[in-house]
Amino acid sequence: MRKFTLLALLAIASPALADSITIDSVLGTNMEEVQASLTAMGYDVRKAEMEDGQIEVYFVRDGQMGEVYVNPQTGAVIKLKTK
Numbered sequence: 032m033r034k035f036t037l038l039a040l041l042a043i044a045s046p047a048l049a050d051s052i053t054i055d056s057v058l059g060t061n062m063e064e065v066q067a068s069l070t071a072m073g074y075d076v077r078k079a080e081m082e083d084g085q086i087e088v089y090f091v092r093d094g095q096m097g098e099v100y101v102n103p104q105t106g107a108v109i110k111l112k113t114k
Contacts, residue, residue, distance in 0.1 A: 050072040051072070052072065052074075057107050057108075058108060059101070060103050060104065060106045061086070062079050062081070062086050064106070069099075074090040075092060086103055095113055096114045097114060098111075
């Protein structure tokens with residue numbers, strides 16, 4: 032019973048332990064790498080496209096929507112918007 036309780040607590044806490052995107056984040060140099068990075072961080076990727084030479088990805092996590100723009104040469108986040 033103790034193991035079950037511990038596992039249940041870890042399952043509940045794991046979304047809170049997920050990483051968050053910041054302007055200092057490096058997510059990848061192509062659309063697939065950026066999507067994989069965001070998914071690993073706990074984000075639900077809704078749409079990804081190239082726009083004006085940048086990788087643009089729309090995401091949702093914990094009910095909060097946002098979009099991130101990534102430089103494909105460096106993989107660094109250029110701009111981050113949350114709604």
